[in-house]
Amino acid sequence: MKQTLVTGNEAAAWGARLVQPNYIPTFPITPQTECIETLARWISDGELPGTYFDRMESEHSVMSAAVGAAAVGARVFTATSSQGLLLMHEVLYIAAGMRLPIVMATISRGLSAPVTLWSDHNDFLDQRDSGWLMFHAENNQEVLDLVLQAYRIAEDSRVLLPVMVNMDGYVLSFTDEPITIPSPEMVKEFLPKYTPKHTIAKDRPVTVGPPVLDEYTIFRAQNHVAARNALEVMEEVMDDFDRIFGRRYHLVDEFMLDDAELVLVTQGSMSTTAKAAIMEMRDEEGIKVGLLRLRVIRPWPAKAIAEALKNAKAVAVIDRNLAPGRGGIMFPEIVETLYNLDRRPLVSSFVVGLGGNPQTEHKVKEITRKLMDDLETGRPRVEWNDVDVNDMDVNDMEGL
Amino acid sequence: MREEELPYKGIEGIPIIKEPGSAEKINRGSWRLVRPVHHSEKCTKCKICYTYCPDAAINWTPDGPTINLTSCKGCMICVEECPTDAMTEEKEAT
Amino acid sequence: MQEFKSIRDLPEQDYFTGGSSACAGCGPSMGLKLALKVLGPETIIINASGCMTLLPLYPNTPLKASWIHNAIENASSTAAGARHGLDMLGNRDMNVVCYAGDGATYDIGIASLSGAAAKNERIIYICYNNQSFGNTGFQWSTATPYGSETKTTPRGKDNPIGTTVVNKNMLKIMGAHRVYAATASLAYPVDFLNKLNRAKERDGFSYIELLGACTAGWNYDPRLTVRISKLAVRCGMWPLYEIENGVLTLNKDFSELKPIDEFLKLQGRYRALPQDGVDRLQSLISEHWTELKEYNGLRYV
Numbered sequence: 001m002k003q004t005l006v007t008g009n010e011a012a013a014w015g016a017r018l019v020q021p022n023y024i025p026t027f028p029i030t031p032q033t034e035c036i037e038t039l040a041r042w043i044s045d046g047e048l049p050g051t052y053f054d055r056m057e058s059e060h061s062v063m064s065a066a067v068g069a070a071a072v073g074a075r076v077f078t079a080t081s082s083q084g085l086l087l088m089h090e091v092l093y094i095a096a097g098m099r100l101p102i103v104m105a106t107i108s109r110g111l112s113a114p115v116t117l118w119s120d121h122n123d124f125l126d127q128r129d130s131g132w133l134m135f136h137a138e139n140n141q142e143v144l145d146l147v148l149q150a151y152r153i154a155e156d157s158r159v160l161l162p163v164m165v166n167m168d169g170y171v172l173s174f175t176d177e178p179i180t181i182p183s184p185e186m187v188k189e190f191l192p193k194y195t196p197k198h199t200i201a202k203d204r205p206v207t208v209g210p211p212v213l214d215e216y217t218i219f220r221a222q223n224h225v226a227a228r229n230a231l232e233v234m235e236e237v238m239d240d241f242d243r244i245f246g247r248r249y250h251l252v253d254e255f256m257l258d259d260a261e262l263v264l265v266t267q268g269s270m271s272t273t274a275k276a277a278i279m280e281m282r283d284e285e286g287i288k289v290g291l292l293r294l295r296v297i298r299p300w301p302a303k304a305i306a307e308a309l310k311n312a313k314a315v316a317v318i319d320r321n322l323a324p325g326r327g328g329i330m331f332p333e334i335v336e337t338l339y340n341l342d343r344r345p346l347v348s349s350f351v352v353g354l355g356g357n358p359q360t361e362h363k364v365k366e367i368t369r370k371l372m373d374d375l376e377t378g379r380p381r382v383e384w385n386d387v388d389v390n391d392m393d394v395n396d397m398e399g400l
Numbered sequence: 401m402r403e404e405e406l407p408y409k410g411i412e413g414i415p416i417i418k419e420p421g422s423a424e425k426i427n428r429g430s431w432r433l434v435r436p437v438h439h440s441e442k443c444t445k446c447k448i449c450y451t452y453c454p455d456a457a458i459n460w461t462p463d464g465p466t467i468n469l470t471s472c473k474g475c476m477i478c479v480e481e482c483p484t485d486a487m488t489e490e491k492e493a494t
Numbered sequence: 495m496q497e498f499k500s501i502r503d504l505p506e507q508d509y510f511t512g513g514s515s516a517c518a519g520c521g522p523s524m525g526l527k528l529a530l531k532v533l534g535p536e537t538i539i540i541n542a543s544g545c546m547t548l549l550p551l552y553p554n555t556p557l558k559a560s561w562i563h564n565a566i567e568n569a570s571s572t573a574a575g576a577r578h579g580l581d582m583l584g585n586r587d588m589n590v591v592c593y594a595g596d597g598a599t600y601d602i603g604i605a606s607l608s609g610a611a612a613k614n615e616r617i618i619y620i621c622y623n624n625q626s627f628g629n630t631g632f633q634w635s636t637a638t639p640y641g642s643e644t645k646t647t648p649r650g651k652d653n654p655i656g657t658t659v660v661n662k663n664m665l666k667i668m669g670a671h672r673v674y675a676a677t678a679s680l681a682y683p684v685d686f687l688n689k690l691n692r693a694k695e696r697d698g699f700s701y702i703e704l705l706g707a708c709t710a711g712w713n714y715d716p717r718l719t720v721r722i723s724k725l726a727v728r729c730g731m732w733p734l735y736e737i738e739n740g741v742l743t744l745n746k747d748f749s750e751l752k753p754i755d756e757f758l759k760l761q762g763r764y765r766a767l768p769q770d771g772v773d774r775l776q777s778l779i780s781e782h783w784t785e786l787k788e789y790n791g792l793r794y795v
Contacts, residue, residue, distance in 0.1 A: 016675065022578075056607065057606060058606075061568060064568035064571040064575065067572055068540065068573060069576060070579070076579075099414045193517040197605070198414050198575075200538060202585055202587070203583075204418075205560045207417035209561075210561070211415075211547060213551070214554070215415070219415045239417035276568075380476050417553055417561075419553070420559070421511045422554040424556070426513035428512060432518075451528070452523035454520050455518075456556075457511075470512065471511065473518035476716065477519055479717065480718065486557075
């Protein structure tokens with residue numbers, strides 16, 4: 001075990017190094033590149049003797065190669081971002097449908113067009129119906145820890161599904177944070193050797209990916225059951241993780257919710273900023289505000305979310321993504337989760353931080369005040385909180 | 401709110417085929433309009449019919465070819481290619 | 495290396511059974527059956543979406559070897575993953591063999607194919623070329639020869655020729671990757687399986703392109719699959735040759751080619767091709783044949 005300063009990209013690479021995958025297919029894309037460069041360096045230095053590091057011709061090929069390797073029983077790791085994740089989209093469904101426990105770090109970046117390098121969550125959330133299990137980390141320690149947990153969950157015989165571990169581009173991927181890197185012995189204790197039972201082997205000819213007729217519904221249902229099983233498995237794995245590594249994780253991350261009347265629902269790195277703002281508002285203004293961070297996006301931890309929000313009077317869902325023509329993506333998911341409860345809070349929607357637009361403490365406080373206002377008037381709102389959008393002189397922009 | 405009722409407990413339904421060659425039992429004989437008939441007296445055991453059968457419906461034995469009419473779809477490549485007329489075709493009764 | 499001399503020498507074991515839903519007289523099925531004789535059961539066929547994808551239909555398969563079907567454009571990258579997965583798990587002896595149609599090879603899958611070939615992955619890639627997107631009902635691909643009618647290049651008042659684009663020279667493209675590249679025909683199974691044996695022995699990428707006569711798409715009597723495959727070679731539509739280290743070897747040389755008309759007249763897809771179309775096709779074929787003869791034994795790419 002050692003304390004060190006690493007970026008989010010390096011934290012993901014450390015996670016991979018500790019689980020020692022057999023195969024890492026890669027393709028560079030900003031802001032993920034540093035992750036695969038780190039692994040390439042270690043491979044060249046002989047740090048990962050049991051791993052083949054492959055350089056593919058596209059992200060589509062990366063995920064295809066991951067499927068090929070996983071189908072013969074190899075443990076696979078990869079990483080991508082943004083357009084690359086979208087290019088993989090077709091094969092993501094195939095990996096999940098074939099029940100292959102691949103683990104992939106995704107580094108969120110806004111989607112083109114227009115081109116942006118900075119982070120928002122559209123790329124990640126675009127995969128939410130793919131059948132993959134989806135984690136979203138808040139900081140670099142969590143990135144590493146979730147990669148380790150992802151393998152335990154993915155390879156569990158009750159699950160057998162691929163897992164994505166997401167971090168925000170730049171804010172985490174290129175920011176050094178102090179983290180604890182566990183010893184290989186502890187990881188060995190936590191993560192057993194992978195013994196696949198359904199894959200191709202020399203003495204076991206298997207047909208993977210055949211067409212089916214009426215059985216389609218059954219296989220889709222099994223995929224759903226396996227994803228739902230994952231909730232229970234995740235809780236077990238998080239308990240075990242705590243026992244071995246001494247760091248406690250839950251399906252959702254609750255912050256100052258015990259007496260909170262107002263709750264901000266967030267995802268990813270903006271939660272850290274929001275938590276700081278919440279402490280200030282509590283200290284300086286006595287506002288009873290708390291935060292619920294969505295750590296697990298798939299399977300959807302509905303019970304944990306409903307339980308965490310049961311005492312709230314008003315909830316602000318802060319979406320760092322946009323479904324044009326609809327709004328924030330997580331807002332309707334939260335509303336649906338609360339809708340059938342006996343007592344449900346008012347829920348407002350805020351779309352923020354697209355293409356890396358910074359989420360400052362000031363903005364978090366502004367959202368909280370608006371939510372207080374909504375609670376007072378009894379009228380929830382759907383709003384953009386990016387003041388810059390309103391301040392921008394659109395008349396200066398070409399084509400407007 | 402009620403618990404979601406999950407349709408199939410367990411995850412044993414992984415979409416793979418574990419039995420190699422299991423299609424052999426499927427009857428494709430019903431596709432045939434004509435059937436090949438082998439005449440061993442004319443056969444030189446050249447293996448051409450056996451080699452060219454796209455459905456592996458002609459098996460090779462020390463005595464020459466045998467035709468598996470469950471698998472034979474009646475393409476008549478064997479009849480067409482036989483150099484000694486040891487394969488002929490017959491109409492299937494309809 | 496075992497060298498087969500005649501059909502009588504070919505292995506008597508089959509790792510392919512009947513019962514599939516392929517058409518009667520299917521060329522690509524015959525190709526896979528033949529290939530498995532040499533490849534054996536410790537083989538993974540990596541299939542690209544196409545007609546052959548329907549050989550296995552849950553819960554049955556005619557294969558006595560393993561099979562992965564991923565999607566249409568990624569057989570080569572799936573194979574690369576399977577190859578390295580097997581190697582890292584200590585299964586170096588298993589064969590990884592792509593079996594993909596021409597649409598999946600020439601068109602949508604060429605990036606993945608080129609990547610695997612450039613890296614010289616230990617994979618055998620067999621393209622069963624039926625000169626079209628066959629499984630969707632015979633549409634044009636860049637492997638479709640000049641003058642062939644397809645569902646997306648139908649002959650009509652404004653387009654009497656049908657396919658006006660000249661097909662890609664895929665073997666030259668693959669030869670330029672410095673891999674072993676060869677053509678093969680169902681009518682020359684000894685040549686095909688010798689090439690496959692050679693590919694199997696190689697510590698790197700091999701590309702074998704098998705003309706996969708297609709009874710439904712080419713529109714001919716199923717009994718003619720082998721005859722048409724032979725005519726394709728004899729008329730110069732499908733010359734048998736190989737490229738290794740950039741050097742070309744013509745495997746079947748003829749002092750004179752048969753006129754292309756003998757190949758065309760058996761198939762519905764060329765019915766009503768006007769004479770000037772036939773002449774243009776004949777000159778394209780002659781041009782290619784002359785080039786092959788000229789470079790026979792020499793550095794070609």
